[in-house]
Amino acid sequence: MNKTEYDIAIIGGGINGVGIARDAAGRGLKVLLAEQHDLAQHTSSASTKLIHGGLRYLEHMEFMLVRKALLEREVILRSAPHITWPLRFVMPHDPAMRPAWMIRAGIFLYDHLAPRDLLPDSEVVNLRHHESGEPLSQDYQRGFIYSDGWVDDARLVVLNALDAREMGADIRVQTRVIGAERYPEHWTLTLAAGSEQQSIQARAVVNAAGPWAAQLLGKTLQVKSQYHLRLVKGSHIVVPKLYDHTYAYLFQNPDKRIIFAIPYEQQFTLIGTTDVEFTGDPASVQISPAEIDYLCAMSNRYFNKQLSPADIRHTYAGVRPLLEDAQDDASAVTRDYALELDTAGPPLLTVWGGKITTYRKLAEQAVRHLQPALENHAPDWTQQGTLPGGAFEQFDKFCAQTWRHYPWMEDALLLRLCRAYGTRIHKIFAGCETEAAAGQVIARHVYARELDYLVHHEFARTAHDILWRRSKLGLHLTPTEQAAIDTYLQSILPHSQP
Structure with a gap:
């Protein structure tokens, strides 16, 4: 086994791992990231896909967490305007849930805990005269509207990894860390990719394994921690769209939880999430029949169009690794994070908890913790950084400019490609002034x-990586079309490893 040396070895290819890899690589550090499956395959692709402060966390007095997340919203919106955008949320008022004064106070705080340039103020509307009230039951007369952001969570992970690699990071998917030895000056990790093994050295290790963090720490890295994780399952359903406008909804439920209903992939509505205590292997998590019934029932309390399990087109579930804080209610467990630095030898930094909105700040703080031991003094940089494809300001203007390059593209195809790749669309279709020039068509609107x-x-290895994480084409293509993509990948993969 040949041995390669790195400054930092990061274990885990979710949003926190890739965020740390990008930040560190941008400071000139030599970085390795090892992900046992695909990037964002688990928790980081199973979110409600929001960049938000967490309005409901104000009820649990988590003011600093909310402020930290609110400050990050517009940083992320500016860094990736192709995969993020502002979203207006409507909260129909149910007097039996929370009094109007409480909601007004919460939204006022939400508006003013952090400055906003891109997102408009909240407002109160009469649902009988506002378009957002049309799909709702007549029981709801008044609504509170506020702003947050949408993000394609899996693509956010991939773009961070892509940016890290373009700055020199070594990003490895389908690669497990199966052994670790701590020496006075370095760590030695044993990596396994299929049947091949390799030994690498690193001056510092970052444990960003998400729901596997405690297991990795104790069994592989052989270190004890003061922190404990609480694993909570969150599940979502995708149904044919329940309304035509662009607003999202936040619904209060009798159990004091909330769910969101969000426009999704033009033709669908995304509904979630649940909060269920989880034990078992996070890699095999699935939505339960009880969760399906719960989400349908909560949707049916508000929407005129009634759902049943038969209406569901897709489901997904993920395990959130939350910091244990002795809360009885899983939905009340803190979404904040902790960074634990072990310096009993070469550094080991473990990431506990966190949420997608604060990933960049978490990464910045994590690298700062490691810089002294690595004798690196490079300044913070990611707050002003742009993710790959995001070097433009107005999305609609960008789409119009792009169409001039590819006038043969149908509107739906152009929109999908601009949303997914931003300016990187030109890396894919450069010189393709006609459809014939674009070459082989593998499936409807999918080119070789x-x-x-x-x-x-973008590190894709399987059709599932592409259909459900690099894109959501799995919702739109037929089984035959999906099989054609799988067949094509099988033909190129042995010769195409980056």
Whole structure:
């Protein structure tokens, strides 16, 4: 086994791991990231896909967490305007849940805990005269509207990894860390990718394994911690769209929880999430029939169009690794994070908890913790950084400019590609002034050029990686079309490892 040396070895390819890899690589550090499956395959692709402060966390007095997240909203919106955008949320008022004064106070705080440039103020509307009230039951007369942001969570992970690699990081998917030895000056990790093993050295290790963090720490890295994780399952359902406008909804429920209903992939509505205590293997988590019934019932309390399990087109579930804080209610457990630095030898930094909105700040703080031991003094940089494809300001203007390059593209295809890749669309279709020039069509609106790009540049290895994480084409393509993508990948993968 040949041995390679790095400054930092990061274990885990979720949002926190790739965020740390990007930040560290941008400071000139030599970085390795090892992910046992695909990037964002678990928790980081199973979110409600929001960049938000967490309005409901104000009820639990988590003011600093909310402020920290609110400050990050517009940083992320500016860094990736292709995969993020502002979203207006409507909260129909149910007097039996929370009094109007409480909601007004909460939204006022939400508006003013952090400055806003891109997101408008909250407002109160009469649902009988506002378009957001049309799909709702007549029981709801008044609504509170506030702003947050949407993000394609899995693509956010991939773009961070792509940016890290372009700055020199070594990003490895389908690679497990199966052994670790701590020496006075370095760590030695044993990596396994399929049947091949490699030994690498690192001056510092970051445990960003999410729901596996405690297991990795105790069994592989052989270190004890003062922190404990509480694993909570969150599940979502996707149904044919329940309304035509662009607003999202926040619904209060009798159990004091909330769920969201959000426009999704043009043709669907995304509904979630649940909060259920979880034990078992996070890799095999699935929505339960009870969760399906719960989400349908909560939707049916508010919408005129009634749902049943038969209406569901897709489901997904993920395990959130939350910091244990002795709360009885899983929905009340803190979404904040802790960074634990062990310096009993070469540094080991473990990431506990966290949420997608605060990933950049978490990464910045994590690298700062490690810089002294690594003798690195490079300044913070990611607050002003742009993610790959995001170097433009107005999305609609960008789409219009892009259409001039590819006038043969149908509107739906152009929108999907601009949303997914931003300015990187030109890396895929450069010079393709006609559809014939774009080459082989593998499935409806899916070209070999795009699949090649996803394998060469975005770490995709399977059809599932592409259909459900690099895109959501799995919702739109037929089984035959999906099989055609799988067949094509099988033909190129042995020759296309980046």
